[in-house]
Amino acid sequence: MKTACILATLAASATAFAPSSLKAVKTSSLDAYPTLNGWTADPTAFCADLPGSIAPFGEFDPLGFTKDASVKDIKRLREAEITHGRVGMIAALGFLVGENFHPLWGGVISGDAISHLAQIQNIAPLFIAGLTGVIGALELTRASKGWASPFEALWTLNDDYYPGDIGFDPLGLKPTDPAEYAAMQTKELSNGRLGMLAAAGMMAQELVTRAPLFNNYVSEAAYNAAQGQIYGGQ
Numbered sequence: 001m002k003t004a005c006i007l008a009t010l011a012a013s014a015t016a017f018a019p020s021s022l023k024a025v026k027t028s029s030l031d032a033y034p035t036l037n038g039w040t041a042d043p044t045a046f047c048a049d050l051p052g053s054i055a056p057f058g059e060f061d062p063l064g065f066t067k068d069a070s071v072k073d074i075k076r077l078r079e080a081e082i083t084h085g086r087v088g089m090i091a092a093l094g095f096l097v098g099e100n101f102h103p104l105w106g107g108v109i110s111g112d113a114i115s116h117l118a119q120i121q122n123i124a125p126l127f128i129a130g131l132t133g134v135i136g137a138l139e140l141t142r143a144s145k146g147w148a149s150p151f152e153a154l155w156t157l158n159d160d161y162y163p164g165d166i167g168f169d170p171l172g173l174k175p176t177d178p179a180e181y182a183a184m185q186t187k188e189l190s191n192g193r194l195g196m197l198a199a200a201g202m203m204a205q206e207l208v209t210r211a212p213l214f215n216n217y218v219s220e221a222a223y224n225a226a227q228g229q230i231y232g233g234q
Contacts, residue, residue: 033071036162038178041071048074050163051182052081052189075157079146082164085192091199099212112206113213142166164188 033041042049046059048071053059061067066074095113102109102116109119121128146161157163164185175181202213 034160036160037165037181039162043071050078051185054186054190072156075163076155078163079157082189082192085189085196088195088199089192092195092202095202095213112211114203114206
């Protein structure tokens with residue numbers, strides 16, 4: 001009887017290392033993460049299996065930001081990427097529109113786009129204060145939606161928050177199908193990455209040239225006046 005008990009104990013211990021048990025452990029590990037918009041974090045996959053890998057680069061992370069990163073860190077990095085991508089798209093569009101169509105303040109705002117806020121500050125400082133307040137309110141709303149309280153954990157997104165999904169969808173474009181949502185997320189990321197590169201390029205060009213992107217669309221008199229007002233004839 002004693003020998004039978006020992007054998008039974010050894011057999012039970014051996015089954016803990018069987019392939020079926022390993023599979024069960026892996027499944028329970030995935031089950032530890034909530035499914036958000038059809039995505040369940042996989043710590044063993046690139047970028048925790050978030051969408052965004054596109055050809056021809058594929059799993060592009062040459063600096064290793066996501067290597068050995070936790071799911072929480074990967075979510076935080078994705079939140080930063082998609083937020084900056086949205087800002088980059090708006091900024092790139094603002095450069096193109098703002099330098100060619102600026103009816104506010106009597107049309108006196110002119111010249112390169114990187115100087116527009118400085119010009120508005122001189123003309124309507126209260127507008128800049130209000131704009132800062134609006135941006136701060138939007139950021140607080142985003143933080144309250146997706147981020148854990150700093151008194152509980154720093155730089156951490158809520159477990160039930162999908163990076164970038166702040167619930168703002170006035171046109172009802174968000175797909176309900178997980179595959180379609182992942183495809184739309186990849187498209188947004190791709191355009192956001194392009195927007196960041198475009199905005200950075202536009203700012204660099206104007207910092208060097210001190211001129212609008214498409215100077216041919218600005219009259220020489222208006223351009224010279226703006227240059228003298230902003231840069232003092234430098």
